[in-house]
Amino acid sequence: MENRIERIKKQLHSSSYKLTPQREATVRVLLEHEEDHLSAEDVYLLVKEKSPEIGLATVYRTLELLTELKIVDKINFGDGVSRYDLRKEGAAHFHHHLVCIDCGSVAEIEEDLLEDVEAIVESGWNFKIKDHRLTFHGICEKCQQEDRADENE
Template identity: 85%
Template sequence: MEHRIERIKKQLHSQSYKLTPQREATVRVLLENEEDHLSAEDVYLLVKEKAPEIGLATVYRTLELLSELKVVDKINFGDGVSRYDLRKEGAEHFHHHLVCIECGSVEEIEEDLLGDVEKMIEGQWDFQVKDHRLTFHGICRVCKKAAVTTNSTS
């Protein structure tokens, strides 16, 4: 974890920002809960345990700054709540998600599935792609299995 914090600190410094104690507490919470796709409120509640003096506005500002600097990605899974996802080390693009419309689970796809699509867009539309994100909404394997089990016992 310390290695990643040091890397984020360097990213901030390269853009003339400091890794203040409040920012570091926020980054640590994101690192510790990397799989959870936390909302700003979730981050705030967890940061508050580490730094009781921190305010919600500070956490929001920190998350927005980290988003602008591409340390985190701000995502919305269609439920009206912005969530924050740390960019993977060395990731050229945002990773993709599978969102279950039954149970709300979120699964990540680390592979970049859109390389060929980007080339096509750049070629046909003369559009320079800087980033992309892809979210599939459907029914996860657990919910599908539960539905099959329910239907076969009915």
């Protein structure tokens, strides 16, 4: 984790920002809960456990700065809540998500499934793509199994 924090510190410095203690506390929470897709409020509550002096507005500002610098991605799964996801180091694009419409679970797809689509869009529409997001909404394996079990009763 310390190596990742040091690299994030360098990213901030290269954009003329410092890794203040408040920003570091926020980054640490994001790293510790990397798989959780936390909302700003979730991040704030976890930061507050470790550093009670840090306010909600500071956490919001930090998350917006980290989003602007492409250290984190701000995502919405259609439930009206913005969530924050650390961008994988060295990733050219945002990773894809599978959202279960029954239980709300979120799974990630790390591989880039849209390289061919990007090439078609860039050449066919003369459009330079900088990033993309892909979210599939459906029923996860666990919920499908539960549905089948219910049907067999």
